[in-house]
Amino acid sequence: MHIGLFDSGVGGLTVLREIKKVLPQAQFTYLGDTARLPYGNKAPVTLRQYTTENIQFLDSLNVDVIVIACHSASSVALDLNSSAQGTPIFNVIGPSCVEALNQTHNKRIGILATKATTKSGVYSRYINDLDSKAQVFSQQAPLLVPLVEEDYGDEEVTQIILKSYLTPLLRQDVDTIVLGCTHYPILMHQISQLCGSQVTLIDPARSVAESLAPLMKEPSQEAGEMNIYLTDHAPHFLEHAAQLLNSSRPLLALKPLGPTAK
């Protein structure tokens, strides 16, 4: 099986990593739209266009499944269940909502997300469509992406900023928090320490990976092959990717597409 994923930058690699754990024999193609990153502060109409273009590109490679490995892009494309070629499309929002409802006891769910995702109100709508009694509390966390990208996870400032984002959610007595951006699971340990063991953290990457598992019918002949396409030259992407995917061998083919790539 050939799985195509896209995100604006490295964040979506956390989704790839989790899918690879569940489907180690799948072939992967990852598109990083680095020329237009980040997606988290772009307008819905713009994100919708970028998403459509990225899906068309993955479609052109004849992948078997497309995963929108970005919450901001997922939030404007929940209605896209299949591509123009009929390829099934998965997003990172639906499966994490189902998982949050499975985990919560008091039906009070917190969402930590980018501005774009928070403003879309997509998590509240999706969760309340599944369970109208659940209460959803959303918190914008716009500085977490730059802090992760600058490798500031263990710095004091990240602790201070995380605390300011998490306190309003914890005051609402949530027992489950969805890490609603692909970058956030990189701060899982720090968030977990601030929230304590009574709060369950949902990593949407793991949720979408589990929802893909039933699709795997037979091992691919090209098991484990991985291709990465980028829309901008990003010299540190490969390094980040190898680190995130915990890969010691050079299994990545870097193919800059140029900023006008469709």
Added chain:
Amino acid sequence: MHIGLFDSGVGGLTVLREIKKVLPQAQFTYLGDTARLPYGNKAPVTLRQYTTENIQFLDSLNVDVIVIACHSASSVALDLNSSAQGTPIFNVIGPSCVEALNQTHNKRIGILATKATTKSGVYSRYINDLDSKAQVFSQQAPLLVPLVEEDYGDEEVTQIILKSYLTPLLRQDVDTIVLGCTHYPILMHQISQLCGSQVTLIDPARSVAESLAPLMKEPSQEAGEMNIYLTDHAPHFLEHAAQLLNSSRPLLALKPLGPTAK
């Protein structure tokens, strides 16, 4: 006189503000390439293409002068002195280098800039072309743009991060620091407090404004008119703009161009 400026977001408005002080009767057109912001972490080849497209757009409006109101874009376009139509092009790097050399006593100059600008080495080259004895010390400050955009200027974390960026420069005994990104002058007060009065801070917006002054031949009939074009819908841009330009009247026409605007 009709002055066209561009930047990826609101940052370049600090340049517009300074030029407006020097040339209050000029007409202004500002292009914010919000669909592809930020520029500070994009590759040179990509930035060069965005810059060329933005210049073409301003050329199509028949402006009299084009100002690249962004350091990252300026750093890849120092050779562009005029557009295809022959319109003179100014950048924010040249004038600030001249000003830094005018101000320094010990010829030790610090540059605070984005990754793209720092990596380009453009400040060192430009300053050393003017004075081979000057020593230039560069410091990347990648978190300042998101902190400014999130209005975190007065927060403790900004203080901590600023200190970590400025300390290496101060250790080099610089007596002049160029604020090499249009967002940074918004933190002028905080930076000044950390550096002390013995360090002169150079705001490139002011330097480029002063270099434009001699161009003003006659007052424009449409004095003070201002148009803003954006490549993405950015609901808070107008608010930011009014605040930055200290304008109490609605003098801005917001015209989203869509993400594929050329």
